[in-house]
Amino acid sequence: MKIIDVKGVSKKFGNFEAVKNISFAVEQGTIFAFLGPNGAGKTTTIKMLTTLLHPTDGSISLNGFDPVHHPEQARHSFGIVFQDPSLDTELTAYENMEFHAVLYGVKSDVYKPRIQELMELVDLWDRKDSLVKDFSGGMKRRLEIARGLLHHPKVLFLDEPTLGLDPQTRNHIWGYIQNLNKKEGLTVFFTTHYMDEADRVANTVSIIDHGKIISSGSPEELKQKTNTKSLEEAFLALTGNEVRHEEASSKDSMRQARRMWQGGNRR
Amino acid sequence: MNTIYILWLRQLKRYFRSKSRIFASLAQPLLFLFAFGYGFSSIFARAGGGNYINFLAPGIISMSVMFTAVFSGIEIIWDKQFGFLKETLVAPVSRFNIMLGRTIGGSTVAFIQGLIVLLITLLVGFRPSLSLLFFALVFMFLLALFFTALGTAIASKLDDMQGFPLIMNFLVMPLFFLSGALFPVAGLPKIFSYIVKLNPLTYAVDGIRGTMNGMHAFSLTLDFFVVVIVAVVCIWIGSLLFRSIEA
Numbered sequence: 001m002k003i004i005d006v007k008g009v010s011k012k013f014g015n016f017e018a019v020k021n022i023s024f025a026v027e028q029g030t031i032f033a034f035l036g037p038n039g040a041g042k043t044t045t046i047k048m049l050t051t052l053l054h055p056t057d058g059s060i061s062l063n064g065f066d067p068v069h070h071p072e073q074a075r076h077s078f079g080i081v082f083q084d085p086s087l088d089t090e091l092t093a094y095e096n097m098e099f100h101a102v103l104y105g106v107k108s109d110v111y112k113p114r115i116q117e118l119m120e121l122v123d124l125w126d127r128k129d130s131l132v133k134d135f136s137g138g139m140k141r142r143l144e145i146a147r148g149l150l151h152h153p154k155v156l157f158l159d160e161p162t163l164g165l166d167p168q169t170r171n172h173i174w175g176y177i178q179n180l181n182k183k184e185g186l187t188v189f190f191t192t193h194y195m196d197e198a199d200r201v202a203n204t205v206s207i208i209d210h211g212k213i214i215s216s217g218s219p220e221e222l223k224q225k226t227n228t229k230s231l232e233e234a235f236l237a238l239t240g241n242e243v244r245h246e247e248a249s250s251k252d253s254m255r256q257a258r259r260m261w262q263g264g265n266r267r
Numbered sequence: 268m269n270t271i272y273i274l275w276l277r278q279l280k281r282y283f284r285s286k287s288r289i290f291a292s293l294a295q296p297l298l299f300l301f302a303f304g305y306g307f308s309s310i311f312a313r314a315g316g317g318n319y320i321n322f323l324a325p326g327i328i329s330m331s332v333m334f335t336a337v338f339s340g341i342e343i344i345w346d347k348q349f350g351f352l353k354e355t356l357v358a359p360v361s362r363f364n365i366m367l368g369r370t371i372g373g374s375t376v377a378f379i380q381g382l383i384v385l386l387i388t389l390l391v392g393f394r395p396s397l398s399l400l401f402f403a404l405v406f407m408f409l410l411a412l413f414f415t416a417l418g419t420a421i422a423s424k425l426d427d428m429q430g431f432p433l434i435m436n437f438l439v440m441p442l443f444f445l446s447g448a449l450f451p452v453a454g455l456p457k458i459f460s461y462i463v464k465l466n467p468l469t470y471a472v473d474g475i476r477g478t479m480n481g482m483h484a485f486s487l488t489l490d491f492f493v494v495v496i497v498a499v500v501c502i503w504i505g506s507l508l509f510r511s512i513e514a
């Protein structure tokens with residue numbers, strides 16, 4: 001069953017078309033990697049799937065619901081870890097987790113043990129009562145991931161979840177997610193710039209460049225198609241070697257400025 | 268219900284954790300209280316108005332409730348910039364409930380701020396009547412709801428704080444000065460008095476003052492209905508604008 005079905009979707013910001021007539025589908029219970037160079041349109045696509053942006057054109061179905069016309073039903077179907085910061089830094093780590101649990105209607109006898117389990121997974125349990133504003137960039141990221149795993153949705157979106165995390169943490173987190181995928185049939189939709197990560201965990205990969213999907217298939221298929229040995233080589237063969245200079249919007253430069261201010265290590 | 272509670276709780280935690288903000292937002296009402304209170308009290312008494320502090324205190328309390336409320340509503344802009352707003356916008360909760368939880372939380376904060384100012388005015392000699400004090404508190408809370416919702420509505424349409432001074436200088440300040448908070452509504456020049464009567468804040472101030480010390484220009488029932496209607500309209504408009512936020 002196709003839990004995500006995207007047909008002919010485009011998104012324009014003013015005159016600039018960030019996503020151009022893309023179509024793809026994700027099968028329920030699979031792990032799907034959405035890869036592409038900076039500015040390719042990955043985050044924009046995720047925002048359209050998660051009701052934060054309305055497509056300019058085309059149709060989307062998420063767990064059978066249209067995020068534009070039935071946003072509330074669609075929101076019941078997914079969880080998301082954003083690329084950009086999304087914590088309340090004036091609250092403690094535990095309060096951020098609890099806020100999320102209540103907002104997502106998780107019962108307290110379920111969320112209390114689960115918060116502990118997840119905060120231990122990301123090694124933050126002993127810092128649970130610290131204000132998030134005192135955390136390092138990597139600690140904030142770990143907390144965001146733990147929060148994203150707190151309620152068990154049908155589809156989990158992860159937008160560059162592991163950026164800036166050490167390899168140990170990354171392995172722990174992916175182990176946990178793969179286990180959820182097996183045990184609960186969780187569908188995972190993620191983006192990353194670490195090709196080895198995508199190679200290891202993804203069942204299917206789609207590559208987007210300049211707002212268009214240029215190739216899709218399992219990591220093996222993409223390697224065969226391009227006659228390469230690793231997904232990274234396949235990715236470079238498909239997207240070329242030139243460096244992307246993003247048309248930086250004001251929002252982007254704001255993001256950049258904020259990252260510098262917060263001293264986070266997120267790009 | 269739980270959602271509204273947790274959003275409310277968040278606003279309160281943020282408020283009580285930023286002690287500096289509590290003190291900073293007391294500075295302005297205190298300044299007005301002393302500057303106007305000592306500056307005008309003799310003129311006011313000579314003009315037959317009676318005790319100016321008794322007249323002024325409810326106006327200053329209204330002012331602090333109103334300013335804190337607008338600011339609580341506008342706070343959404345910070346949440347947008349720091350990214351936390353996205354977390355609430357994708358939650359499986361109706362946006363109306365999110366807006367309501369925030370608004371009630373922000374209003375509670377503004378209400379508490381009003382209570383603190385009320386205590387201070389007691390120290391400088393304000394003596395409210397106690398019989399209708401409960402209704403005064405009701406008016407204060409309605410005023411808080413009205414302006415928190417207004418702030419939320421405005422903030423839903425803004426992306427950064429650059430528009431904030433504009434809103435303060437061209438909306439909030441004029442509303443305040445033209446509300447009878449600092450001077451009696453009766454006996455104003457005609458045009459002026461029309462403007463004051465069109466200003467919904469006038470009725471909130473009148474209700475608060477009337478229930479505290481019996482000095483009111485309109486009937487308290489009229490005050491009550493105007494404030495309730497305006498608060499409901501602001502919450503309604505605010506929730507429509509909030510629902511249309513894209514992140």
Ligand SMILES: Nc1ncnc2c1ncn2[C@@H]1O[C@H](COP(=O)(O)OP(=O)(O)OP(=O)(O)O)[C@@H](O)[C@H]1O
Binds near residue numbers: 038039042044249
């Ligand atoms: N709100 C916006 N207004 C204008 N342009 C935008 C907006 N959001 C994104 N863009 C532009 O759309 C394009 C795609 O951005 P998007 O964030 O989807 O890229 P991405 O694939 O997620 O890249 P990255 O790997 O850097 O995260 C970029 O050129 C970006 O500048």
Ligand SMILES: [Mg+2]
Binds near residue numbers: 042083
């Ligand atoms: Mg992105």
